[in-house]
Amino acid sequence: MTTPPGPTWVVGSRGLLGGAVTRALGDRGAHVLTTRVPWSDPEAAVTALDDGLGSVLDAAAGGPWNLAWCAGSGVTSTSGDALDREVATIGAFVDRALARTPDELGQGAVFLASSAGGVYAGAAHPPFDETTVARPLAPYGAAKLRAEAELARLASTGGARVLVGRISNLYGPGQDLDKAQGLISQISRAQLLVQPIGVYVSLDTVRDYLYVDDAAAMVCDGLVALRERTATGDVVTKILASQRSASIAAVLGEFRRVAKRRQLVRLAASPQASQQARDLRFRSVVWPDLDERALVPLPAGILATVTDIRMRIGAGELSALGRRD
Known part of the structure; x- marks a missing residue:
């Protein structure tokens, strides 16, 4: 494992991906900085972010620094107004x-977590790769593209190097179940509480599930590659995915194997169903050597997720695990 040179500031360190990236960097001996950002107050959030940038630049002392932007509160069903505020x-x-100063910004390597499913939802002919023209179906995907363009200005105008990571369906321990996303976590919760899980798309809907620790390792290695393979002002877009597909029916089957019982499934209609692609398979043709790693198999990832949620229920965190019964 290699470590990005200089201090790394993780934005969104309390989230699923940000927490895993923070842990992975710590395991690699990196100097990690985090910031509490009051996202509900845009003006205060910008001030906190600016202070955080100042802290990582001070820690870098004129040398290399890194930013892993893993924050993002929006999901497919989030309103356009809320997404506009986030962007x-x-x-x-x-x-x-x-x-x-350009001398300060030009020393930066920036990673932005974006959504492969959001930006390619309306594209044709899967599996999709980085040469596929982005075609969002929902405001969420369009907002992700706008966020990519905003962070890319740190390269085009500021001279930093920027890596946009379009991530497939992320899952694993620690996911926020108050958000209307995370099929594997939602099934885990419903199964442990012996409740039905609402499924609003066809059971043959195909997704690419990426375990969070695997994604975090890709982020860390991507920041290293950004230093080694690009020049100041460059922007690279890469899909981060397992490059393996599984239907919802197959995921439910894995849960039956893990829990030794059938999941209660409630098929229902949803206005968001039209914004969901039937087939979201991915492959990456950019820096493919970064994908040459042993990934956590889906059954092992499901078991880890179920175990985490069982512990959170046992610790009395049920009220924080979402209430969408």
Whole structure:
């Protein structure tokens, strides 16, 4: 394992991916900084982000620094207004960052977590790769593309190197179940509480499930590759995925194997169903050597997720695990 040179600032360190990236960097001996950001107050959020950038630049002392932007509160069903506010916050942060000296920004390597499913939902002819033209079906995917463009200004104007990671369906221990996403976590919760799980798309819907620790390792290695393979001002887009597909029916089958009982499934209609692609398979043709790693198999990832949620229920965190019965 290699470590990105210089301090690394993780934005969104309390989230699923951000927490895993923070742990992975720590395991590699990196100097990691985090920031509590009051996202509900856009002006205060921008100030906190600007202060966080100042802290990582101070820690770098004129040398290399890294930013892993793993924050993002939106999901497919999030309103357009909320998504607009999120993108505007990113844009305002970038505006403040660009007021700093080129010598400081030019030392930066920036990773942005984006959504492969969001931006390619309307594309044709899967599996999709980085040459596929992005075609979102929902405002969520369009907002992800706008966020990518905002962070890319740190490269085009500020001289930093930027890696956009379009991530497939992320899952694993620690997922926030208050969000209307995370099929594997939602099934885990429903199974442990012996409740039905609502499925709003066809059971033959295909997704690419990427275990969070595997994604975090890819992020860390991507930041290293960004230093080694690009020049200042470059922007690279890479799909981060397991490059293996599984239907919802197959996922339910794995749960039956793990729990030794059938999951209660409630098929229902949803207005968001039209914004969901039937087949979201991915492959990556950019820096394919970063994908040459042993990934956590889906059954092992499901077991780890079920175990985590069982512990959280036992610790009395049920009220924080979502209430969508």
